[in-house]
Every structure is written in C-alpha cells, then in structure tokens.
Amino acid sequence: MDRYLVISADTHAGPPSEAYRDYVDPQYREAFDKDQESALALRSLILESATEEQTKFREEWEAETGDGGQLASHDSTARLAELDKEGVAGEVIFPDADVLGGGASAPFSAGLQSSGELDGELVMTGARAHNRWLAELCSHSPERRCGVATIPILHDVPGAVAEMERVAASGLRAMMIPTLWGDKPAYHDPVYEPVWSAAEDLELVVNVHSGGASKDILPGPGMVPIYATEAWWWAARPLWVMVWAGVFDRHPKLRFALTEDGAWWLPDILERMDEKWVGGHNTRKFGSLFRQATERKPSEYLGTNVFLGASTPTRHEIATRQRVGVDTLLWGNDFPHPEGTWPHTRDSIRQVFHDVEPDETARMLGATAAEVYRFDKDKLADTVERIGPTRQEVHS
Amino acid sequence: MDRYLVISADTHAGPPSEAYRDYVDPQYREAFDKDQESALALRSLILESATEEQTKFREEWEAETGDGGQLASHDSTARLAELDKEGVAGEVIFPDADVLGGGASAPFSAGLQSSGELDGELVMTGARAHNRWLAELCSHSPERRCGVATIPILHDVPGAVAEMERVAASGLRAMMIPTLWGDKPAYHDPVYEPVWSAAEDLELVVNVHSGGASKDILPGPGMVPIYATEAWWWAARPLWVMVWAGVFDRHPKLRFALTEDGAWWLPDILERMDEKWVGGHNTRKFGSLFRQATERKPSEYLGTNVFLGASTPTRHEIATRQRVGVDTLLWGNDFPHPEGTWPHTRDSIRQVFHDVEPDETARMLGATAAEVYRFDKDKLADTVERIGPTRQEVHS
Structure with a gap:
C-alpha cells in the first residue's frame, strides 16, 4: 500500500461540560451542578487572568482553526472531517479536550486530573458519566475510534473492576488510570491485582497520561515552570513501579501505555x-534483589507489555527507537490540543519522519497502535486509501 | 605539575553512633539514648535479615579493606592513610559513613535521611552534634578537608541560619540541606530567602546528597528496586525548583551542588x-512565563552556580561534559561506602579518564572542586607532589 495507516495514539474528546449532566447518575446531579459552578468560576478566573500575550495566542489559534477545536471535541462529523484533513485514520481517545480553558473536562476531575486525593465516590461518578458519553461518540465510527475509559482505581478496587466490565461491554478497548496515588497505595501494591487481572481478561489496554502534578509545589515563584519540568516524571513513575513489582510477570498479557509524556527519558531510565x-x-550491597524482582530484564517489557504514546515526537525522540525498540513507540497528534500538531499534522509527519525507513515509519505511525489497541486494519483500508499520507509525501 | 590534584567531592565521615552522645546538647541526651536504642534495634534487624549473599559480600568487603572502613570513618590518621593510598589530596565530607549497617549515622536522622517529616527540634539537635564532631575532624587536617555541615532548614529558618553562622565560624565551608520537604514548603518558597542570603554571605556551598526516598512507596513487591530507580529524582528535584524560582538570580554568589546523584540525567533535563x-x-499557551522566571537560560547556571558532584562517574557520565560544560562536573570516590571506588580509586580514575584531555581531567578531578569548595591549592601542593596520580599513570 502506498499510503500510511496513521493512528493517533493520543487525541482528546469531551462535550461542553454542562452536557455531561445527562450522563451523570440521577442521584449525583445536584453534586454535579455544584461541581459545575466551581468549574465555571475557575474557568472565568483563567480567562480573566490571561495575559495579553495569552489572549493573543488564543485569538490566533481560534482564527487559524475556526473555533479552536471546540466543535470537533465532541461532534462526530466535525471530528472526522478534521482528522481526514490530518491524514489520521484512527484515534485513541483520552478525556479532557478542554482547549485553552474552553471547557470540555470530565466531571468531578475524573479526567487527566484524577488522583488519589479526590473523593472516590464522586470521581467514579464523573468517570461513569464520561465513559458513557465516550462510548456513544465511539459508536458513531467504531472502526476509527478506540475510546479510553477513565477508571479511578485508587479508592475502590471492586468498583473499578465493575466499571471496567461495563466499559468493555460498551465497546471501549482501553482505560486510563490516575498517575498520582496521593495517600493511596502505589501501583506495586497487591491490592490492585484484581484490576490487572481484569484488564488482561477484558483486553483493556491500561494507560497513564501526563497532566497531573504533585500538590507539594504550592503557589509561589516559578510554580508553573516547575510543574512543566516535572510533569513527565509523575506520569512516568507508574512504569518502574509496575515493572519492579512484577506486574507484567504475573500478567503477561497486560498492555500498558504511557501517553503524551515525551520519549527522551525512556532509554536512560530503562538502561539504569x-x-x-x-x-x-x-x-552489590543489595544482593540479587533486582534480579529477583522481575523475570525479564526491565527493557525487555518494552514493545511487548509497555508502549509509549509519544505524542508529537521530535526527531530526537523518534531516534530513541534505536535504544528502546521501534515497536515501543506510538505516534500521536494530541488533537485538538494547541500544543499538538493539528492542523499541521501532515507537515509535521513529513518533518519528523522524512528520513526514517518506510517500514519503521509505518510501525510508529500506526501499525503498532493498530495491533495494541485492536483496530481492524481491514475495516480502515478504505479510509487509508482515501486520506492516508503517501510515502512520497512523507519522504520527500 | 606532573601530578593531578585530586579532590573527592563526595566522601562520608562519622564516629560510631554512640560517640555522638558527648556532642549532643545535655538537655537532649535522654532523647539521644532513646534514639540510639531504636537505631541499634534497626541495625540488628538489618544484620540478622541479611541474605547469605549479602553476608558474603560484607565478609569479602571487610577482608579486602581491613575493617570495611570503620576506623577511617572517624579516625583522622587512618583516614589520611587511606586517602593517601587512593591518591586523593582533598575531600568534601558528608555525614553517614555508615558502612553496611555498621553504625556511623548522624543522630536523630540528621544526615542523609533528614527530611521535612522529622521532628524539627530533634533533627536540629542531631545536626548540631554532627556538625561539632565534623568541625573537630576537619581541624586535624584543615587544608585537606572541607566539612559539609548538615542543616535542617525546613522546620525553623531562623534556627537554621543561626546554625549556619555557627558552623561557618567553626571552619566548615559547605552545608547540606534535606532533599525531601515532605509537608513543608518546597525550595521555591520565599520563606527560605534568609537561608540563601546567609549561604551567600557566609560563602557556604549549599549541597543536596542522594539517599532520601519518598515515603509513598510502602513496603511491598519491588520496594527496594523502586527506591533505587527513583532515588536520583528526589535528590535532583531541588535543582529545577530553585532555578525556576529565580533563587540564583536573587543570589548570584550562591553555589549549589548535587552530590552522588549520577550525571546521566542532567543534560536532558536542562535541555528540556x-x-x-x-x-x-x-x-505557547503559557505565554512567556518561563522566560520571566529566570534571567538566564537554565543551563547557564551550570558551572557558575550549579555543580554536580558526580561520584564514581562512568565514562558515559564523564562524556556529558560536552553537553553540560566541563566545569559543572566534580569527581568523587564516595569513600568509604562500598558502592564507591575505594580501595581501587587509582585504577578507577585511569579507566574513566584515560583518554580525556589532561586539562579537562585536571578540572574534573580537582581543580573545579578546589575553587568551589575553597581549598587552598598552595597548601595542598606538597601532598599532591607526594601522592597525586601522575599524568602517565592516568593516561596510559
């Protein structure tokens, strides 16, 4: 085939926040309304406190994209139209399309901000609401969409497993767990064994996605740059916690992806x-504690159990394939976030991949993601034939 | 000069724990005795629960080194004799010589385990005791020793500044602050401004040293490997917290060193x-928040304000000088810890530096450390002439 199958291993979707109301269990709608009030107040504060420079960026961004991606965040037809232009045949859909504070975040912080410090009952309510909405979005184009359910596993493991069963039955093929456990046990704890077993049985790819940040950096000088500098680490941490705990030995069919978290750090950490x-x-002073912890050498879980959703990778990050294995890296465009490549994805793919071997390009752009997230390539063939970037386009 | 001036930017010293009693303020001696009881109980537990393989390592280590470094941890003459054999003319001395659980740790966890979660009054008591003992050790060979006072700055800032003044007057030229702030404000907080000002005025080099680990990884599968994998990060974190907070802009004479924390991570983090x-x-969505945070580009604080005490560096780590600047890296042997290069330092230096330019070798092995930690090179000249590794020895 002359055209590449492109699957974005990292997109975001969500309706305008208020639209979640209908998806929230009736007994929590009053709590939802209160949560919306404070979310709206926060949004106004963000908009009002924007600097001139930030407002200018927002205006340019909205002028360039039409509406800053707000409609395509939730409207199935508009979304397909944008992804067609991008040359993207399939997508792995995370929550919180929220574009520049425009408001499309899962209720009760159940999306990228989900953490151990939240109220367990409410965050699960928010997760259920988002997951219902997401299954509906995916049902409009099931062959092109793999929805990632958000599953707060930290507060109530049996409740999380029940929600995993429900989302799998609704057609979702992946799930996202919080990156920050707060005062709850970390992911090496055997308490999560039922979650890993269920993910294996239900063939749900377990994902973490960057976005959360430790609460121990209080407002003060440099807070946002500090957050931005260490965000990768909080999202990467579950990797070595789960590997060293032997999770992938006890659950050899478990697949785990770290999404939008850079790729530059992966080779060094795994080599250490x-x-x-x-x-x-x-x-030596530790004896053979390390070797006893895992059956395989840690890097050997890469590309079989562990994958990196390397959103909008740089050429430097793509080059890490020589150290971590080409089958570890999954390309993504972070659509519709403004730090992503939309609406210039075709150009960006050419810039990053122009001198990469076509076979490796094909694997990183979509073939591996198709396999990991269980897309049916046959059903995507017509779309690829219609919109996929050609080899000539990418490698010229 | 044909011989290299070698300064180890990372050694450890401390007397057998019970010897600290005389250095503890009298009103805290009862508390000290209790602390010793639990420390001894822990030590017995560690020794008793050692695996066969760990016991074998200890026995081999003690056979190879005589007593595993226990005497040289605190006896001035024995220490000089060992460092002479190593070719090490000067040393920067951190607390906790504690060798394989043999017991030489600062009281009340005031050494490498100092953190925001400890009792502030007791940890300061332990720090004062260690700092008094350390000043005495240094006084026996002031030209070859730069003692690093341990200063718990998290609980009581004026108290910390008072102790800084006392240790500077006692001849110490460097101080170590905790790496883990726990529930106390992180180092971007203006509350610590008096500490940075005093360090500048007193010309105390501020150090962090790896060893602490977050308490959120509870006992469970993989706990030790998880600790070992993330230890570098907890000790590195103060770097970007202080840089982004503008600490080095407000305190341009402040010198900060990260010790025994690897060097492999530094170029990537600074490049990001x-x-x-x-x-x-x-x-772009952040506007110019980053540029406003610091006067200089973050990497430009390296080698002027920020240094890396790269203990027992690998060739790969030494190669990072091409990305972080040769004047950022300070070699160290971690004497007398078993993970260090003692008693094979001469060999190790040759293996790591054999093909490094002599001028760069000289700077990383000692010249930069001499300048940063204010050693008097003239007073070290005779020692270097007597014990320093020759150029021929290193580069053959």
Whole structure:
C-alpha cells in the first residue's frame, strides 16, 4: 500500500461540560451542578487572568482553526472531517479536550486530573458519566475510534473492576488510570491485582497520561515552570513501579501505555534499571534483589507489555527507537490540543519522519497502535486509501 | 605539575553512633539514648535479615579493606592513610559513613535521611552534634578537608541560619540541606530567602546528597528496586525548583551542588528546561512565563552556580561534559561506602579518564572542586607532589 495507516495514539474528546449532566447518575446531579459552578468560576478566573500575550495566542489559534477545536471535541462529523484533513485514520481517545480553558473536562476531575486525593465516590461518578458519553461518540465510527475509559482505581478496587466490565461491554478497548496515588497505595501494591487481572481478561489496554502534578509545589515563584519540568516524571513513575513489582510477570498479557509524556527519558531510565538488574559493583550491597524482582530484564517489557504514546515526537525522540525498540513507540497528534500538531499534522509527519525507513515509519505511525489497541486494519483500508499520507509525501 | 590534584567531592565521615552522645546538647541526651536504642534495634534487624549473599559480600568487603572502613570513618590518621593510598589530596565530607549497617549515622536522622517529616527540634539537635564532631575532624587536617555541615532548614529558618553562622565560624565551608520537604514548603518558597542570603554571605556551598526516598512507596513487591530507580529524582528535584524560582538570580554568589546523584540525567533535563525558556509551539499557551522566571537560560547556571558532584562517574557520565560544560562536573570516590571506588580509586580514575584531555581531567578531578569548595591549592601542593596520580599513570 502506498499510503500510511496513521493512528493517533493520543487525541482528546469531551462535550461542553454542562452536557455531561445527562450522563451523570440521577442521584449525583445536584453534586454535579455544584461541581459545575466551581468549574465555571475557575474557568472565568483563567480567562480573566490571561495575559495579553495569552489572549493573543488564543485569538490566533481560534482564527487559524475556526473555533479552536471546540466543535470537533465532541461532534462526530466535525471530528472526522478534521482528522481526514490530518491524514489520521484512527484515534485513541483520552478525556479532557478542554482547549485553552474552553471547557470540555470530565466531571468531578475524573479526567487527566484524577488522583488519589479526590473523593472516590464522586470521581467514579464523573468517570461513569464520561465513559458513557465516550462510548456513544465511539459508536458513531467504531472502526476509527478506540475510546479510553477513565477508571479511578485508587479508592475502590471492586468498583473499578465493575466499571471496567461495563466499559468493555460498551465497546471501549482501553482505560486510563490516575498517575498520582496521593495517600493511596502505589501501583506495586497487591491490592490492585484484581484490576490487572481484569484488564488482561477484558483486553483493556491500561494507560497513564501526563497532566497531573504533585500538590507539594504550592503557589509561589516559578510554580508553573516547575510543574512543566516535572510533569513527565509523575506520569512516568507508574512504569518502574509496575515493572519492579512484577506486574507484567504475573500478567503477561497486560498492555500498558504511557501517553503524551515525551520519549527522551525512556532509554536512560530503562538502561539504569537494566544495569541494576544485571548487577555490578554499585548494587552489590543489595544482593540479587533486582534480579529477583522481575523475570525479564526491565527493557525487555518494552514493545511487548509497555508502549509509549509519544505524542508529537521530535526527531530526537523518534531516534530513541534505536535504544528502546521501534515497536515501543506510538505516534500521536494530541488533537485538538494547541500544543499538538493539528492542523499541521501532515507537515509535521513529513518533518519528523522524512528520513526514517518506510517500514519503521509505518510501525510508529500506526501499525503498532493498530495491533495494541485492536483496530481492524481491514475495516480502515478504505479510509487509508482515501486520506492516508503517501510515502512520497512523507519522504520527500 | 606532573601530578593531578585530586579532590573527592563526595566522601562520608562519622564516629560510631554512640560517640555522638558527648556532642549532643545535655538537655537532649535522654532523647539521644532513646534514639540510639531504636537505631541499634534497626541495625540488628538489618544484620540478622541479611541474605547469605549479602553476608558474603560484607565478609569479602571487610577482608579486602581491613575493617570495611570503620576506623577511617572517624579516625583522622587512618583516614589520611587511606586517602593517601587512593591518591586523593582533598575531600568534601558528608555525614553517614555508615558502612553496611555498621553504625556511623548522624543522630536523630540528621544526615542523609533528614527530611521535612522529622521532628524539627530533634533533627536540629542531631545536626548540631554532627556538625561539632565534623568541625573537630576537619581541624586535624584543615587544608585537606572541607566539612559539609548538615542543616535542617525546613522546620525553623531562623534556627537554621543561626546554625549556619555557627558552623561557618567553626571552619566548615559547605552545608547540606534535606532533599525531601515532605509537608513543608518546597525550595521555591520565599520563606527560605534568609537561608540563601546567609549561604551567600557566609560563602557556604549549599549541597543536596542522594539517599532520601519518598515515603509513598510502602513496603511491598519491588520496594527496594523502586527506591533505587527513583532515588536520583528526589535528590535532583531541588535543582529545577530553585532555578525556576529565580533563587540564583536573587543570589548570584550562591553555589549549589548535587552530590552522588549520577550525571546521566542532567543534560536532558536542562535541555528540556532551556527549550521551555526559549519558547516554542509546545509552550505557547503559557505565554512567556518561563522566560520571566529566570534571567538566564537554565543551563547557564551550570558551572557558575550549579555543580554536580558526580561520584564514581562512568565514562558515559564523564562524556556529558560536552553537553553540560566541563566545569559543572566534580569527581568523587564516595569513600568509604562500598558502592564507591575505594580501595581501587587509582585504577578507577585511569579507566574513566584515560583518554580525556589532561586539562579537562585536571578540572574534573580537582581543580573545579578546589575553587568551589575553597581549598587552598598552595597548601595542598606538597601532598599532591607526594601522592597525586601522575599524568602517565592516568593516561596510559
């Protein structure tokens, strides 16, 4: 085939916040209304406190994209039209399309901000509402969409497993867990075993997505730059916690993806883990603790159990495939977020992949994602034939 | 000069724990005795629960080194004799010589385990005791020793400043602050301004040293490997917190060193910080927040304000000088810890530096440390002439 199958392993969708009301269990609608009030107040504050420079950016962004992606965040037809222009045949859909404070976040912070510090009952209510809405969105174009359910697993494991069963039955093939456990047990704890077992059985890809940040950096000088500098780490942390706990040994069919979290850090961290596992002078005092922790060398879980949704990767990040394996990296466009490549994805793909081998390009752009997230490539063939970037377009 | 001036930017010293009693303020000696009881109980537990393989390592280590470094941890003459054999003319001395649980840790966890979660009054008591003992050790060989006082700055800022003044007057030229603030404000908070001002005025180099670990990884599968994998990050975190908070702009004479924390992560993290500061598509939504946070590009604080005590560096880590600047890196041997290069430092230096330019070798092995930690090179000249590794020895 002359055209690449492109699957974005990282997009976002959500309706205007108030539209979630109908998807919230009736007994929580009053709480939802209160939550909306404070969310709206926060949104006004963000808009009002924007600097001139931020307002200018928003205006340029909205002028360039029409409406800043607000309609395509939730309207199935508008979304397909935009992704067609991008050359993107399939997408893995995360919550919180919220564009520049425009308001499309899962209720009760159940999206990217989900954490152990939230009220467990409310965050699960918000998750259920988003997951219902998402299943509906996906049902309009099931062959092109893999919805990622948001599953707060930290507060109530049996409740989380029940929601996993419900979302799988509704057609969703992936789930996102919080990155920040707060005062709850971290992911090495056996308390989460039922979650990993259910994900294996239900073939739900477990994802983490960057966005959360530790609460221990209080408002003060440099707070936002500090947040931006360490955001990758909070989202990466579940990787080594789960690997060293042997989760992928006990659950060999489990698939885990870290999304929109950069790729630059992955080779170094895994090489340090491998060094400890192999053993040497620096770790002799620990005995063979490391080797006993996992059956395989840590890097050997890459590309079989562990994947990196490397959104809008740089050429430098794509080059890490030589150290982490080409089958570890999944390209994404972060649609419709303004830090993503939309509406210039075709150009961006050419810039990043122009001198990458076509076979490797095909795998990173879509073939691996198709396999991991269980897209039916046959059903996508017509779309690819119609919109996919040609080899000539990418490698010229 | 044909011989290299070698300064270890990372050694450890401390007496057998019980010897601290005389250095503890009298009114806290009862509390000290209780603390010792639990420390001894923990030590017994560690020794008893050692695996066969760990016991074998300890026995081999003690056979190889005589006593595992226990005497040289606190005895001035024995220490000089060992460092002479190593070719090390000067040393920057951190607390907690504690070798394989043998017991030489600052009281009340005031050494490498100092954190915001401890009792502020007791940890300051332990710090004062260690700092008094350390000043005495340094006084026996002031030209070859730069003692690093331990200063718990998280609980009581005026108290910390008072202790800084006391230790500077006692001849110490550096101080270590905790890496883990726990529930106390992080180091971007203006509450610590008096500490940075005093460090500038007193010419105390501020250090962090790896060793602490977050308490949110509870006992469970993989706990130790998880700790070992993320230890670097907890000790590195103060770097970007202080840089983005503008601490080095308000305190241009402040010198800050990160010790025994690897060097492999530094170029990537600083490059990401620089990218944000320079600005680009990914950060446009933040406006110029990053550029406003600091006067200089983050990497420009390296080698002027920020240094890396790269203990027992690998060749890969030494190679990072091409990205972070040769004047950022300070070699160290981690004496007398078993993960360090003692008693094979001469060999290790040759292996790591054999093909490094002599001028760069000289700077990383000692010249930069001499300048940062204010060693008097003239007073070290005779020692270097007597014990320093020759150029021929290193580069053959």
